[in-house]
Amino acid sequence: MLEAIEGSQAIARAVAMCRPDVVAAYPITPQTHIVEALSRLVAEGEMHTEFVSVESEFSAASVVLGAAATGARAYTATASQGVLLMAEVLFNISGMRVPLVMTVANRAVSAPLSIWNDHSDSMAVRDCGWIQLHCADNQEAVDTTIQAFRISQETELPVMVCMDGFVLTHTLEPIEMPDQTDIDGWLPPLEFDRRLDPSDPKSLGTLVSPDFFAEVRHSHHAAMIRALDVIETVDDDWHAMTGRRGGGLVEVAGDPEAKIGILAMGSTFGTLETGMEHAGAQAGRARLIKLRAFRPFPAAALRAACAGLEHLIVIDRAISPGLGGVVGTEVAAVLAGAPDAPRIHNHALGLGGRDIPETIYADLMTAVADPDGPAFSVFDADLTKLDPEDR
Amino acid sequence: MAEHDPRGERLDELRRKFGREPLPPGADQKELTPREAQPRFRGLESGHRACQGCGEALAARLVTECAGPDVMIANATGCLEVFTTAWPQSSWRVPWMHSLFENAGAIASGMEAAMKAKGKNTKVLAFGGDGGTYDIGFQALSGMLERYHNVLYVCYDNEAYMNTGIQRSSSTPHAATTTTSPAGKERMGKRHLKKDLLAIVAAHHIPYAAAASVAYPADLQRKVRYAMGIEGPTFLVIHSPCPLGWRHDSALTIEVARRGVECGLFPLVEIERGAVTNVMPIRKVRPVTDYLELQGRFSHLMTPDDARAEEERAHLQALADHNIQTFGLRGDTPDAGDTQASSSVGRGGHPAGRV
Ligand SMILES: Cc1ncc(C[n+]2csc(CCOP(=O)(O)OP(=O)(O)O)c2C)c(N)n1
Ligand code: SF4
Numbered sequence: 001m002l003e004a005i006e007g008s009q010a011i012a013r014a015v016a017m018c019r020p021d022v023v024a025a026y027p028i029t030p031q032t033h034i035v036e037a038l039s040r041l042v043a044e045g046e047m048h049t050e051f052v053s054v055e056s057e058f059s060a061a062s063v064v065l066g067a068a069a070t071g072a073r074a075y076t077a078t079a080s081q082g083v084l085l086m087a088e089v090l091f092n093i094s095g096m097r098v099p100l101v102m103t104v105a106n107r108a109v110s111a112p113l114s115i116w117n118d119h120s121d122s123m124a125v126r127d128c129g130w131i132q133l134h135c136a137d138n139q140e141a142v143d144t145t146i147q148a149f150r151i152s153q154e155t156e157l158p159v160m161v162c163m164d165g166f167v168l169t170h171t172l173e174p175i176e177m178p179d180q181t182d183i184d185g186w187l188p189p190l191e192f193d194r195r196l197d198p199s200d201p202k203s204l205g206t207l208v209s210p211d212f213f214a215e216v217r218h219s220h221h222a223a224m225i226r227a228l229d230v231i232e233t234v235d236d237d238w239h240a241m242t243g244r245r246g247g248g249l250v251e252v253a254g255d256p257e258a259k260i261g262i263l264a265m266g267s268t269f270g271t272l273e274t275g276m277e278h279a280g281a282q283a284g285r286a287r288l289i290k291l292r293a294f295r296p297f298p299a300a301a302l303r304a305a306c307a308g309l310e311h312l313i314v315i316d317r318a319i320s321p322g323l324g325g326v327v328g329t330e331v332a333a334v335l336a337g338a339p340d341a342p343r344i345h346n347h348a349l350g351l352g353g354r355d356i357p358e359t360i361y362a363d364l365m366t367a368v369a370d371p372d373g374p375a376f377s378v379f380d381a382d383l384t385k386l387d388p389e390d391r
Numbered sequence: 392m393a394e395h396d397p398r399g400e401r402l403d404e405l406r407r408k409f410g411r412e413p414l415p416p417g418a419d420q421k422e423l424t425p426r427e428a429q430p431r432f433r434g435l436e437s438g439h440r441a442c443q444g445c446g447e448a449l450a451a452r453l454v455t456e457c458a459g460p461d462v463m464i465a466n467a468t469g470c471l472e473v474f475t476t477a478w479p480q481s482s483w484r485v486p487w488m489h490s491l492f493e494n495a496g497a498i499a500s501g502m503e504a505a506m507k508a509k510g511k512n513t514k515v516l517a518f519g520g521d522g523g524t525y526d527i528g529f530q531a532l533s534g535m536l537e538r539y540h541n542v543l544y545v546c547y548d549n550e551a552y553m554n555t556g557i558q559r560s561s562s563t564p565h566a567a568t569t570t571t572s573p574a575g576k577e578r579m580g581k582r583h584l585k586k587d588l589l590a591i592v593a594a595h596h597i598p599y600a601a602a603a604s605v606a607y608p609a610d611l612q613r614k615v616r617y618a619m620g621i622e623g624p625t626f627l628v629i630h631s632p633c634p635l636g637w638r639h640d641s642a643l644t645i646e647v648a649r650r651g652v653e654c655g656l657f658p659l660v661e662i663e664r665g666a667v668t669n670v671m672p673i674r675k676v677r678p679v680t681d682y683l684e685l686q687g688r689f690s691h692l693m694t695p696d697d698a699r700a701e702e703e704r705a706h707l708q709a710l711a712d713h714n715i716q717t718f719g720l721r722g723d724t725p726d727a728g729d730t731q732a733s734s735s736v737g738r739g740g741h742p743a744g745r746v
Contacts, residue, residue, distance in 0.1 A: 026527075027552055027555040027556070027558040028555060029555055029556075032555050032556055032558070032570075035558070035571055036556075036558070036570040036571060039570065039571040039572065040573050040575065042575075042577075042578070043575030043576070043577060043578040044576050044577065045575070045576045045577040053558075053559055053571050053572070055525075055526035055527060055529070055560075055561060056493060056526060056527040081468075081491065081492060110491070111490075112478065113468070113489070384401075385405060387398065387401075388397075
């Protein structure tokens, strides 16, 4: 049954359905509604979990690490400054290969202070060794959250579920909430073999000499690459039960024969789809490519999705100052060897909550036609606000 | 003829596009209110975006009024930071900087070290809410105190994370509801006690740590002046009601704060090098229910014939009684602390003396 639910409330309910043993979180806009909704479920006795109201995100991440290390199913959520304050623990969690799920309600990073949406936070920790999945709408966010617990268990890797702050977290959408009994059957109990257990004592997080460090990293990388298959099979399995897909690794929409492609992560994808429908014939139809799995990076799936394109517009919702766009650069790298690789037009859009209107579709399609267009731009920046030397 | 100034012209254009409507001619010559007409220094101007009746805004004005103008401020993330500054406006008349939520103590330490290096006497103030002080910024605060930086740290204690929409902090009183400590079938609001931060701060053996309340502005300002006269780390926690989060009438900020002191739940004590040296006496002790009944965050404790509510009220009363006994708050003299009003400014390096 479809229900109109706010994204955050839906995520809280999806998390509750996965029956986590321990939840620890700290308020930060725009993730706060998720913690608040979870608190209410606990206070009303509708969710039985040890809910730890910590004093910082650093402790939120550490509490769930401690819990997960004992074999408990654990969950946390944060955004922006919270992600960055967790950074040290995030590397630690994945380095120990502990299963965990975290929602990131994507938001810009200070300074200047902005509570609004972009992807600077999750981009800043792209190399922390977590699986990173980006959701295009709230249905996908619900489905991905539940899938994340299973992916995490099967891969023994932590999973970060990214959803655009406000645009998704604070928006009411019709959502099909799954059935509790279905989830109970679909998500097996967590059996974490390497858990801390007095009957079989193990040491976690030990010092490793140079004799072993490279092998640890190699195996972490290999596990991430193997996770590509797991993400797909879990999505297939979900589809078999619910009839819906969470988005696999990469999804393609629009015109499959188009010579121009636009690639985006998160809710921007929906804006482009609608923008294309409303733009009319003059703007032309593009192939729209949705990148759901940012880590592990699905090189083969991307090559397949981009085959035959002459131009590929890659949208970044963050900027790596001095480089440009991270997604754009990475996509260019995996396509580089391919025959007839498309020309990449990389644009950062919607930084710090700048609205992305539907008309952006036509604007992007127009910009592609410019043979002298820049390889990278902050597409929607109004340069007249800057001193001439900063333009 | 004036020189062509492209930068100025561009700024004018930006102001026209993004700035406020210009005032009609003569509007800036309005009559001053009696407060505005007072020849006293104002570090925090009006016109900011705090809610009506915000205790924190009042407290910050009182502090900067008698600490300034030769100060600089490190402000943690929180309501005070947000409602006083939104580009391109600022309410501060003193140098002010916001960095992050959890590092005000350390930013202030850096400012102070620089002042020392340059041989300057400008006093550094650090401002934080209870979240930024009791919780996430606690480590930086402790380091600042232990390293003995010449900083006055002021915590505006509104007993929850207000800026993100009223979540519990370790300063939230027992049994109060917040959005992360809601009352429900299985909960009666916050399950844990309010952290006794003043005792922890005092355990750093700093020269001066005190509690103040916006209900007693003269006492508050006396404490600021006293702290300003000390060279070394000093700490002030100011009880600052938040009408939005505590859910009380915004006209009752002072009344709520006063009852908080008069029932014993928020004792106004002064601690010097670990020893209690002064307390604000309570002439007529009120029952805690006088304080609770004004605030929606405690409304679940006021339901009649509810054993759980009764138990929590008794619990809070016991906490107040404990404070009254521990600090000997019961007094038959007038509110001695609330009689000072002089506005002299001292700062680090001057011989400390009670004014
Ligand atoms: C590392 C980090 N986590 C969370 C936040 C979000 N945040 C901003 S202000 C705030 C609460 C402020 O509460 P408090 O310190 O009590 O000040 P108040 O707003 O009540 O004055 C929170 C949680 C942040 N800015 N940085
Ligand atoms: S929410 Fe509370 S602390 Fe924040 S500005 Fe309003 S009254 Fe002041």
